[in-house]
Amino acid sequence: MEIPYTISTRPDTGLWNAKIGIWLFLASEVMLFGGLFSAYIFLRIDAAPGMWPHGLLNVPVGTMNTAILILSSVTVVLAWASLKMRRYRAYWWYMLATISCGVIFLTVKLAYEWPQKFEHFGAYIKPEALGKYEKYLGNERRAEKGMEPRIEITGHLHSQNAKEYEVALDPVNAEPDNPSMDRPHFFPLPVTDKIATIEKEDVERATMFLPTHSAYFASYFTITGLHGMHVLGGVLVFIYMWLPVSKRLYQRNPEHLANRVEVSGLFWHFVDLIWIFVFPLFYLL
Template sequence: MSHAAGHTLPAGEHTVTGISHNRLMMWTFLASDCMFFGSLIWVYFAYRGRYFEGPYPHEVLDIPYTSVSAAVLLLSSFSIVMALTALEHADMRGFRGWLLGTILLGALFLGGQYYEFITFYHEGLTLTSNLFGTTFFVLTGFHGTHVFIGIVWLLVQWLLSFVGKLTPAHVERFFVTTLYWHFVDIVWIIIFMLVYLMPY
């Protein structure tokens, strides 16, 4: 059994640090992505309250609804870590199940976001209506794009697991995917707090 999501390196790879190239690259990429979402967030925050015309945040934001979708994304972090554990234990049935669950939770979150955007649109909040619309849609939209890419990536791996291209030998590769997925989740933790819950 490989430990803690494959402390073992993939076959044929020798590294100075003992960290696989892929894992090191993913963490470095995530550090870089911190600055990407950071930039979006600090523009959002600089413009906070500079809304010359409505609809204003408190008029459109639906906290109970978004709390549920935030919980859905948190739950997907749990299910993907379960999928990883299953893969480490070479439990392919469990792996496929948890992974499918993760994909569905991610899709549920995206669907929820889509529904939210449509609702806001009908309440008059658009990309162009005011600065809140502009910064809100672009920030959450980029997050949604990250989720979408994550879903596609997971879906590909899920399909690969049926044709024997994703096996317990590829646990390191899958682990790197889970890192990305969790990062998308923690970005939402910040956005949920800063955009939705923080009082205006």
């Protein structure tokens, strides 16, 4: 039995089935991501003054990834337009470009951005021990300037034993009295070779930059991880539509393939639109 309304429109809705299906699905996605964005915004508003991390993400890399996703939206719509004009060869190349953009985005995210965070370490110092680590925190100068105290020492975990952590310090803790360290650095500064020894009994909690580190990283990994899974899903669908199996559908019924590309293109645009909100929220603001 043939599935009806895959190409022609239903008389009652004026739409073919897959288009209604994708918009219903995207409506549910709006609720999913909307809930997560709301959670992020409320967590941020509720954070104590000066306690919400800022400038921990690599803005140039994030900007490049944003440009790649915008480019992929252009190529997918051109792939669809090529099918509408019955130019299969052009469709094939545009689809390949779209798949490549998705793969590059995921590679940058999973092989560069996330691992950089996993290598980073942060130790929150107990309030009563903050004075002991003044040379790494610079809180006396900050208090004079009316700024919130630093409570975390960050860097790369050099080594640890039962009593101590040895941390290769981030510049912010290596030169805490340098006024330029009062601001976030959107071009990340490399870890210094200055090593700090932190006693474990002075530490409230210590962890790598994982979701367990803070509400900020929990939100960051949840939202970018979920977004990444959507990108992966889109790439897999596009690969299917790029393979010879889809050429056979094109030869049988080109409009059917064009409709399939349109609904997957709608999904892809939605995923890219989510990133348009993720980028400024997490990287810039």
